[in-house]
Amino acid sequence: MSATLQALGLDSSTAEFLQSVPEDLVPGRVARVDKGLATVLTEHGPVRASWSGALLAEIAADAQAGPCTGDWVVLRFWPDDRITLESVLPRRTTIVRAEVGGSSRGQVLASNVDVIAIVVGLVPEPNIVRIERFMALAWESGARPVVVLTKSDLVGDADSVAEDVAVAAPGADVLVCSATTGAGMDDVRALLDGNATLALLGSSGAGKSSLVNALAGVELLNVQDIREDGKGRHTSVRRELIALPQGGVVIDTPGLRGIGLQESGEGLAAAFPDITAFAAQCKFKDCSHVMEPECAVRAALDDGSLPYRRYDSWVKLQREAAYMARRADVRLRTEAKKEWVRASKSYRRDHKPRP
Numbered sequence: 001m002s003a004t005l006q007a008l009g010l011d012s013s014t015a016e017f018l019q020s021v022p023e024d025l026v027p028g029r030v031a032r033v034d035k036g037l038a039t040v041l042t043e044h045g046p047v048r049a050s051w052s053g054a055l056l057a058e059i060a061a062d063a064q065a066g067p068c069t070g071d072w073v074v075l076r077f078w079p080d081d082r083i084t085l086e087s088v089l090p091r092r093t094t095i096v097r098a099e100v101g102g103s104s105r106g107q108v109l110a111s112n113v114d115v116i117a118i119v120v121g122l123v124p125e126p127n128i129v130r131i132e133r134f135m136a137l138a139w140e141s142g143a144r145p146v147v148v149l150t151k152s153d154l155v156g157d158a159d160s161v162a163e164d165v166a167v168a169a170p171g172a173d174v175l176v177c178s179a180t181t182g183a184g185m186d187d188v189r190a191l192l193d194g195n196a197t198l199a200l201l202g203s204s205g206a207g208k209s210s211l212v213n214a215l216a217g218v219e220l221l222n223v224q225d226i227r228e229d230g231k232g233r234h235t236s237v238r239r240e241l242i243a244l245p246q247g248g249v250v251i252d253t254p255g256l257r258g259i260g261l262q263e264s265g266e267g268l269a270a271a272f273p274d275i276t277a278f279a280a281q282c283k284f285k286d287c288s289h290v291m292e293p294e295c296a297v298r299a300a301l302d303d304g305s306l307p308y309r310r311y312d313s314w315v316k317l318q319r320e321a322a323y324m325a326r327r328a329d330v331r332l333r334t335e336a337k338k339e340w341v342r343a344s345k346s347y348r349r350d351h352k353p354r355p
């Protein structure tokens, strides 16, 4: 296995897959995608590749087939110096955001990520509901989520905030650090152990790019002051994969405004294991936890073992996931109908009565 590919975060299943790839194709990992071109890191250094005809056809059928940051791909180098991206290898994990107001098919933010760090600045005060939403998205991806509370140099009581955040993120470690002073950075660095791929997600101005710079030890990425009103100005504009010289790979992302949830609801169940456990004890399997008798969720609310704020947040996210599921359903039915129309047209064409 090539040392260069290792440094790009190559895992064993992808390595195995690459063995079946024809010799004349060159493997690589997508660092960035813009204007229909991908910047791909390869053993020959970074190259820019356009889509092959076959890939374009795949994308026409399924937008998610398009290359994204983190993808392992194979390239063809043509005699006339063109480079085309021939295909995208199977993704181990995918971070998908439901498109806000778009199609019911989600947008792939990044792939083949081992650890997702939800980056939250300690100033302004962390928004717990937003963290819960990010957690659902992270669990859904298949990668391991952690919460990184940064800018600890700006507050006195970071640890008590971390305790509150831990309640909102069961099953995830909560780290506290400062990119400015370097405090707690060893724990963040440890997330890259074993050449892992770490994706940073969070609101604009949270301090994601500053963390990448702190991890790299050099100013790789642009970082800018937040506006007076506390709103970020979206300094980073695209997702970017960086192989760190010390080992490990980070993916920086621009601040997310809307974080739509996918329809499956699996991520949601993983983000709320406390509520899922109570719900399993309700008398009725399809309990809506609103007015049914012997509802364990309501009972937990009544005796205080489940905070009302958390229940409220879960109900809202649950409703959203159900809405997405209905939309996906409509999409599947529409596709099925189109397929039927196509099939019956070609049947009629093939079985035209002879004149």
Ligand SMILES: Nc1nc2c(ncn2[C@@H]2O[C@H](COP(=O)(O)OP(=O)(O)OP(=O)(O)O)[C@@H](O)[C@H]2O)c(=O)[nH]1
Binding pocket: 150, 151, 152, 153, 154, 177, 178, 179, 180, 181, 202, 203, 204, 205, 206, 207, 208, 209, 210, 211, 222, 223, 224, 225, 226, 232, 233, 234, 235, 236, 237, 253, 254, 255, 256
């Ligand atoms: N005091 C302090 N400021 C920090 C720290 N980390 C980041 N900042 C500041 O926070 C602001 C935003 O940091 P960025 O790293 O650009 O934030 P971002 O999450 O990449 O933002 P987008 O690219 O817009 O999504 C900058 O002014 C940074 O200097 C920190 O640990 N301590």
Ligand SMILES: [Mg+2]
Binding pocket: 208, 209, 210, 222, 235, 236, 252, 253, 254, 255
């Ligand atoms: Mg940034």
Ligand SMILES: [Zn+2]
Binding pocket: 279, 282, 283, 287, 288, 289, 290, 292, 294, 295, 296, 297, 298
């Ligand atoms: Zn119930």
